[in-house]
Amino acid sequence: MKSKAILLTLSILAGGAYSCKKLDVPVESQFVAGNFPKTLSDYNASLGAIYSNLSSQFAVPYWRMQTLSTDEAILPARDGNFDDGGQYRQLHYHTWTPDHPNVLTIWQWAYGGITTCNRLLNITNSFGFSDAEKANRLAEIRAMRALYYFFLLDLYGNVPLVTDYPVTGSPATQPRASVYKFIESELLALTPKLPAKSSNAATNTQQYGRPTKGLVYALLAKLYLNSEVYGGAARYPDVVRMADSVQANPNYSLDARYRDIFLPNNGPQIKETIFAIPYDQQIPGNQFTRFGFFYYLVNAYGFNVGLSIAMSTTPEFYARFNLPGDFRTTTWLAGPQFVPDGNGGFTSTPVYYPNTTTQININPVLTLVPPKPMDLGNTIATQSEGVRSIKYYPDPTIIQATRLNGNDVPVLRLADVLLMKAEAILRGASATTVGSELQTPLVLVNKIRARAGAQLATSITLDGMLDERARELSWEAWRRNDLIRFGQFETEYPLPNDVLKMDKSTFRRLYPVPTIELRLNSALQQNTGY
Structure with missing residues (x-):
């Protein structure tokens, strides 16, 4: 639950913010003289559409695709209640189809965000900012576009790369490796142009929920850790390099109390947050x-x-x-x-x-x-x-009208970065010294355990890392990503009296292109197996 200033900055709905659900954006949705932003307030409202779109679906359908498809969460029916057409059991048993509602919603959500970013890049170039201000704002928008593309890369793999507005023609499916390279090149180009987390509380409040250098480093660490999954070569030394880049900023540190990270009043004061999505009881999503x-x-x-x-x-x-x-x-x-x-x-x-x-x-x-x-x-x-x-601790001010939490949802935080570094070293990278500390996997894992008050480890293996990540990052939408990287996404957990079986086909490590999108765009190619 944040100050009104943050919410206004990040969540103002611009006209048509989520109306551009398809890749073939209609010409009439372009900004023309009559609706082009004329004031800085108008511009900021348009920019807010990137963030309001992000919060609208992340904590429900995106989270469900990443979490209900694993052992981390399950949403069973109760005498027919909560069956909702079987969509939750389809995620649990890996039997989803291209018509699954979350598959369509998140495809449209991500491309809605990308379309907004592309439109705003055009607006920013024409708005009359100074060169320095223009560069800063373009970097922010491109970083958010890269984040949306990361979500698509991870879930769907082979997707169109759309960087123009308006879209011309029918964007064709690009190989997953190409999407990976695009995201990497964008993030590397943006590193010098984005702000760093500051020691100034007012500055951090202004930056909160927006891209920083820390976001770039942490997201690159995710890319490199999963490089072989995404169609590239192993990049474990680069994971360590990016983790060390995050740690080079002394304004990131593990918070003393684990619970504080997820309380209803969490926000810019959380020291380890690298990027979070702000929520309050009026912003759809955190349920x-x-x-x-x-x-x-x-x-x-x-x-x-x-x-x-x-x-x-x-x-x-x-x-x-x-x-x-x-x-x-x-x-x-x-x-x-x-x-x-x-x-x-x-x-x-x-x-x-x-x-x-x-x-x-x-x-x-x-x-x-x-x-x-x-x-x-x-x-x-x-x-x-x-x-x-109760990780996202129940909000005592929750109201019947919305039943929404005020807890912000972290997407990337320092604890995750430290665990990524530990895993990368176990997979073959060399340990590095940060300050005067040689950060071996055991040292890094015990930093996380010590903060939680847990018994310290005496040794750590690669298999053990998966359990460490489960304990630290439960319900933070990384479990599917982790299981795929460890080759365990197809592990079945039978329930007593279960009459259904999981589809253990490895092609389900990618979700399908939605049926309606294939019908709208003949240049799209369905993922293998669907």
Whole structure:
């Protein structure tokens, strides 16, 4: 939940901000004399469309594609409720089709953002800024365009590269490796033109949720860590180099308390945030409490609104939270429930089911009730199955009208960068010294563990890194990316009484091009297997 200044800067809706859903943008949507921004306020409102588009879909459909397709989260039906046409079980069992609603929504969302960026590049060049101001603003827009292309690269792989506005002709599908090279070249070109995280609080507030040098370095580290997945050669030394570039800025550091990163009042004061998406209760998108909380606990947490009781994690994923002293374990609700203490822990006061003296007890095991597919049933007992997440801590001011959280959602943060560096070294890169510290994988992992209060590791293997990332980055939309890189995206986690099977085809490491887009643009090529 942020100051109004940040929200106004990043979230003002410009006319038609998300109307350009297709690649063949109609000519009448161009800026002409009658609607060309005339004042700086008009221009900033147009620029805000890039960010309002980003927040509109990231924390729900984008997050679901990256997370519900893994062991990290599951959204089962409950006696038919929350089935929603089978879209969640299709993600869980890897049986989605080119007509899956999230597949279409996120394709259109990303290209809507890219179209807005391309349009604003034209506007910026014609607006009358000084050369220095123009360069800064063009760099910001291009960096956001590169981020949108990264989302497409990771999810769909082979996609059109559209850099002109208006679009002429029918943009053709480009190989994943070409999209990778485009993103890399854009980010490298922008590095000297973007601001760095500052020690000045006012400056950081102004920059918050906007691209900085740190975003470029961290996103390049992601590209290089996944280079072989994306069709390139191994780039592990470059991962280390980019991680060290982030650490070279002393204004990035691990926050003392893990929980602070995800509270409803998180924001520019979080030291390790590299790039986050701001949310408040009026900005569509952040619905973690609405979908992932446990309804019967609302009064204990200080609010009382209608929630869905639907989403949880799998027993296998929760089992990774097994380190003695690890605060991150308390970000899950499992077992007997107690009133929270307001400081990230719990009192000794039990919480009871309504109108009973029975303590609420959340069972990690998800036992299906056939014949309805991926259905738990809808009794009090079955509603209590599935570990719930309070990582994005429930907002006590949540209101019935929207049921939205005010927690910002981090996209890239320092802890992730340190874990990427550790993994890259385990994969063959050399350890480097930062300050006077030789940062071996064990040193880096123990930095993360120590902050969480977890028992320190005595050794670390590459396989162990996947569990370290699971514990630190749960529900931050990186699990699919990690599982694919580790060759484990096709691992199945059968539920008791399950009558369905996962499709373990490796072609599903990419999502398909949506059917409607193929019909609109004959130059598009469907991904293999669909």
